[in-house]
Amino acid sequence: MTQPHPLLSTEPRVVTAGVDLFTETLRAQAVEVGPVDWRPPLDATAEHVAAVLADPRRDAANAEAVQRMLASTAELVDVRPAREVLGLQPGQFLHAGPPLTWDHASGPMRGALIGAMLFEGLAATPEAAEKALAAGTGVSLGPCHDRGAVGPMAGVVSASMWMFELRDEANNTTSWCSLNEGLGKVLRYGAYSPDVIERLRWMRDVLGPLLQTAVRRRGRIDVKAIIAQMIQMGDEGHNRNRAGTLMLLRELLPDLIDSGAPPAQVAEVVRFVSGNDHFFLNLVMPAGKLQTSAAAGIDGCSLVTTMARNGTDFGIQVSGTGSQWFTAPANTPDGLYLGSFGPDDANPDIGDSTITETMGIGGFAMAAAPAIVRFVGGTVPDALHTSQLMYEITVAENPAYAYPILDFRGAPTGIDITLVARTGILPQINTGMAGKVAGTGQVGAGLVKPPAECFVAALAELANRTPPAR
Amino acid sequence: MTRHLELRAGVYQDSVSLMQVSQAVGNVPGVRAALVAMATELNVGLLSGMGFDAPAEARPTDLLVAVHADDDGSLGQALAAVEAALAQRVAASQTGFGDAPSPRTVGAAVLRHDATLAFVSTPGQYAFADAMDALNHGVSVIVFSDNVPLHQEIRLKQAARERDLLVMGPDCGTAVVGGVGFGFANVVRPGPVGLVAASGTGAQQVMSLVSTAGVGISHCLGVGGRDLSGAVGALSTLAALDMLAADDATEVITVVSKPPAPEVAETVRTHAAGLGKPVLFALLGEGQPDLTAAARGVVEAAGGTWPQPRTWRPSTPPTPRPGYIRGSFAGGSLCDEAMIIASAALGPIHSNIPLRPDWVVDDDLRGTGHVMIDFGDDTLTQGRPHPMIDGSLRVERLLADAADPECAVVLLDVVLGHGAHPDPAAELAPAIARARAGGNGSGPAVVVGLVGTDDDPQGLDRQATALAEAGASVHLSNAAAAREAVRLAGGTP
Numbered sequence: 001m002t003q004p005h006p007l008l009s010t011e012p013r014v015v016t017a018g019v020d021l022f023t024e025t026l027r028a029q030a031v032e033v034g035p036v037d038w039r040p041p042l043d044a045t046a047e048h049v050a051a052v053l054a055d056p057r058r059d060a061a062n063a064e065a066v067q068r069m070l071a072s073t074a075e076l077v078d079v080r081p082a083r084e085v086l087g088l089q090p091g092q093f094l095h096a097g098p099p100l101t102w103d104h105a106s107g108p109m110r111g112a113l114i115g116a117m118l119f120e121g122l123a124a125t126p127e128a129a130e131k132a133l134a135a136g137t138g139v140s141l142g143p144c145h146d147r148g149a150v151g152p153m154a155g156v157v158s159a160s161m162w163m164f165e166l167r168d169e170a171n172n173t174t175s176w177c178s179l180n181e182g183l184g185k186v187l188r189y190g191a192y193s194p195d196v197i198e199r200l201r202w203m204r205d206v207l208g209p210l211l212q213t214a215v216r217r218r219g220r221i222d223v224k225a226i227i228a229q230m231i232q233m234g235d236e237g238h239n240r241n242r243a244g245t246l247m248l249l250r251e252l253l254p255d256l257i258d259s260g261a262p263p264a265q266v267a268e269v270v271r272f273v274s275g276n277d278h279f280f281l282n283l284v285m286p287a288g289k290l291q292t293s294a295a296a297g298i299d300g301c302s303l304v305t306t307m308a309r310n311g312t313d314f315g316i317q318v319s320g321t322g323s324q325w326f327t328a329p330a331n332t333p334d335g336l337y338l339g340s341f342g343p344d345d346a347n348p349d350i351g352d353s354t355i356t357e358t359m360g361i362g363g364f365a366m367a368a369a370p371a372i373v374r375f376v377g378g379t380v381p382d383a384l385h386t387s388q389l390m391y392e393i394t395v396a397e398n399p400a401y402a403y404p405i406l407d408f409r410g411a412p413t414g415i416d417i418t419l420v421a422r423t424g425i426l427p428q429i430n431t432g433m434a435g436k437v438a439g440t441g442q443v444g445a446g447l448v449k450p451p452a453e454c455f456v457a458a459l460a461e462l463a464n465r466t467p468p469a470r
Numbered sequence: 471m472t473r474h475l476e477l478r479a480g481v482y483q484d485s486v487s488l489m490q491v492s493q494a495v496g497n498v499p500g501v502r503a504a505l506v507a508m509a510t511e512l513n514v515g516l517l518s519g520m521g522f523d524a525p526a527e528a529r530p531t532d533l534l535v536a537v538h539a540d541d542d543g544s545l546g547q548a549l550a551a552v553e554a555a556l557a558q559r560v561a562a563s564q565t566g567f568g569d570a571p572s573p574r575t576v577g578a579a580v581l582r583h584d585a586t587l588a589f590v591s592t593p594g595q596y597a598f599a600d601a602m603d604a605l606n607h608g609v610s611v612i613v614f615s616d617n618v619p620l621h622q623e624i625r626l627k628q629a630a631r632e633r634d635l636l637v638m639g640p641d642c643g644t645a646v647v648g649g650v651g652f653g654f655a656n657v658v659r660p661g662p663v664g665l666v667a668a669s670g671t672g673a674q675q676v677m678s679l680v681s682t683a684g685v686g687i688s689h690c691l692g693v694g695g696r697d698l699s700g701a702v703g704a705l706s707t708l709a710a711l712d713m714l715a716a717d718d719a720t721e722v723i724t725v726v727s728k729p730p731a732p733e734v735a736e737t738v739r740t741h742a743a744g745l746g747k748p749v750l751f752a753l754l755g756e757g758q759p760d761l762t763a764a765a766r767g768v769v770e771a772a773g774g775t776w777p778q779p780r781t782w783r784p785s786t787p788p789t790p791r792p793g794y795i796r797g798s799f800a801g802g803s804l805c806d807e808a809m810i811i812a813s814a815a816l817g818p819i820h821s822n823i824p825l826r827p828d829w830v831v832d833d834d835l836r837g838t839g840h841v842m843i844d845f846g847d848d849t850l851t852q853g854r855p856h857p858m859i860d861g862s863l864r865v866e867r868l869l870a871d872a873a874d875p876e877c878a879v880v881l882l883d884v885v886l887g888h889g890a891h892p893d894p895a896a897e898l899a900p901a902i903a904r905a906r907a908g909g910n911g912s913g914p915a916v917v918v919g920l921v922g923t924d925d926d927p928q929g930l931d932r933q934a935t936a937l938a939e940a941g942a943s944v945h946l947s948n949a950a951a952a953r954e955a956v957r958l959a960g961g962t963p
Contacts, residue, residue, distance in 0.1 A: 005717070007636060012647050013586050014588070017575075019484045020487050021889060022614065029651060034573065035579070036574065036575060036579045037574050040508070043529050050622060053602045054622070388570045392574045405568075
């Protein structure tokens with residue numbers, strides 16, 4: 001070695017972690033010092049953190065995961081019934097979050113399943129639906145995530161519901177999500193009254209087929225490009241999808257009009273989409289699923305690929321531990337309530353829409369969506385702080401989703417469970433709140449964090465899977 | 471009498487800062503005992519000694535505040551002192567609208583500051599993650615933390631080798647990189663001598679003497695006390711040698727260490743021979759030249775002239791008398807060196823870091839005959855500041871030793887430089903004066919090995935003069951101090 005090593009040939013710029021005294025002694029020597037705001041890691045994680053960091057595969061594994069996630073594309077290629085795309089049979093239901101049984105299902109999840117039974121004509125009354133679901137006869141439940149799909153809130157998908165179909169050509173994967181019903185009393189918030197079922201039928205008979213025709217006429221729509229734009233227009237992609245929805249409509253409108261459908265139906269569809277600011281959420285979510293699932297199943301990788309809730313439990317999946325779920329009881333969001341609803345009416349956290357945070361937007365992108373903070377009960381400085389804090393637990397920045405207010409810094413991408421354990425910082429989620437009694441619908445929106453136990457348990461398993469030290 | 475105990479979640483401060491808070495609170499009039507500390511197992515254990523029931527729900531991430539006071543008034547003042555001390559730090563870290571929060575990991579800080587080097591002094595069980603984080607972000611790391619498991623040290627050094635980086639430590643007490651002193655560091659002049667040091671205070675002694683001789687230091691790369699063991703295999707020593715060999719400022723290289731494991735010594739010597747620069751070994755062991763002699767060799771190899779290291783004599787010099795030497799050290803290598811010199815003349819020296827296993831003292835650190843204690847040893851610094859920062863424990867020991875009629879000489883080291891106590895003489899001199907005076911005006915001799923340079927912030931001459939005026943013989947060479955102690959104890963140095 002004849003080249004001088006940079007350590008000895010450059011003036012030191014130092015970061016310090018630990019005892020303040022030694023930061024002061026460096027400052028006394030006029031050295032540029034960046035102190036770490038260091039804290040002890042989450043309880044009982046120190047050894048597991050060390051084991052995972054010592055894994056010689058980790059560096060390359062995480063780099064590969066990041067490369068795949070950033071390369072991920074998301075194009076809307078078709079709109080089709082779940083029966084066709086996922087092979088769902090009557091009585092087969094998908095739901096949000098980690099695996100669940102009827103016994104442990106929360107109010108809104110039960111309400112949505114009841115509604116889906118009624119919608120599919122498998123029960124004549126809510127009581128009959130509930131009885132059949134409780135008995136489990138001719139009924140099966142499974143997580144959307146296990147089928148490459150995602151569903152907001154209860155996330156219940158049945159055979160006759162239509163799905164957006166999105167492709168990631170870079171990673172050669174497909175993901176699906178149901179069509180968004182709007183806000184208030186809707187199935188995904190656990191409502192199943194006749195108007196809810198009636199709306200689902202209209203979506204099946206009118207909305208789905210028309211969207212299919214329009215998408216097929218229009219050709220693929222680059223959803224990733226719309227997300228990139230919406231992030232720069234004040235949307236964060238979880239609770240605010242206003243710009244995204246309008247841009248989608250702009251893409252579809254000519255082909256909707258030109259579809260040959262009766263003008264009245266076209267008008268109904270356009271009125272429905274433009275009257276529902278959350279319509280595009282159901283395209284952001286499968287785009288997120290495509291991105292994060294691209295990172296799945298890499299040995300030694302410590303990045304989170306799924307965060308999802310079923311209304312009872314919060315569950316995560318981590319790349320290096322494959323499809324294994326790590327669950328803990330879900331927290332209840334804290335925020336603002338609609339009308340006369342209050343904290344006692346709220347169900348614990350529910351839905352697959354935390355895929356938006358997993359992909360680096362949603363709650364992570366609050367800085368890009370200052371208008372949302374009043375809706376979820378925060379302040380603008382909180383939003384700026386929160387987004388910047390998320391860089392402390394992520395390993396990459398996604399230039400596709402850039403935050404103008406942070407000087408176009410890319411979205412904090414790739415939640416690393418070792419960073420969560422080391423800093424104690426939990427991913428920030430902003431979310432809608434469902435009423436805890438089946439049939440209620442939405443009661444508010446707010447902020448919530450995952451239970452730390454999910455990350456602690458995943459870390460223990462990842463440590464358990466590290467190769468023995470040489 | 472009143473007691474207050476609380477746990478605060480989500481508040482963290484480092485142990486040294488909190489010990490200063492505890493001390494400040496303990497000094498409030500009417501406070502019998504105060505503990506402001508993170509609720510680690512060790513600190514929770516201390517509670518029962520203070521007469522508190524340990525809270526079962528305490529977690530190491532909680533801040534523990536325990537105060538035992540004479541009355542409610544004192545307690546109120548004590549708690550106000552806690553708030554004031556804690557608020558000081560919070561105020562310093564507050565940021566404006568939209569400012570980024572402080573980085574929470576080494577990696578984030580490296581990115582934020584475009585850093586070239588990380589200095590890690592987090593508790594030993596966590597230090598691996600912080601150091602690995604530095605390496606993963608492309609910078610070398612100094613690990614000051616002790617109690618890092620051996621397998622983690624090896625993994626860190628393997629990872630550093632794969633990335634062409636350097637791990638200094640663990641338990642790296644001192645380093646000089648590009649003129650900047652890290653950890654406990656003397657202010658040395660720049661020059662041609664590069665050090666690779668497996669011994670913190672040993673390196674401080676060599677650097678100080680070399681610098682005082684007018685020959686400066688290019689870099690001092692600490693490698694940790696275990697680097698030259700068979701298990702670690704000199705991974706960092708070899709990397710540091712290569713770096714110094716390629717460094718334009720370095721002309722002479724010195725390796726300061728205890729004698730390495732034989733197979734490792736061979737590897738290091740072979741490697742050193744191929745570097746194209748002279749490599750001198752300062753090996754601290756029986757039958758080896760002492761550190762002062764090694765420093766002289768380095769000065770002469772660099773073309774300098776060796777001056778006799780200075781001494782400061784007390785106005786009434788003590789006379790030799792038969793008896794025992796009682797040594798209290800802040801530096802482990804300085805203790806080692808003193809024991810090697812003294813045992814050659816006087817036989818067994820009892821210690822907590824004995825030269826031979828059967829010379830070990832009991833856990834109470836008392837022993838018969840000659841005794842030298844390393845108060846900087848890992849086991850004695852858990853839960854309290856290093857004796858270089860806080861000399862109170864050594865002051866107690868000094869007074870106890872002096873009261874023992876069998877004690878002829880008290881031997882001390884005093885280490886100056888960045889990080890060390892801002893005025894050690896102010897702490898020690900009154901105790902030295904009391905010790906010298908003794909019960910009836912016939913206390914033991916006091917000999918001090920003073921490690922420092924003229925440029926150290928404490929003021930070398932001022933420190934030496936204050937110690938000498940209190941009655942100590944002060945030597946810039948720790949070896950010379952040890953020989954003086956042997957002479958005064960009636961031995962033949």
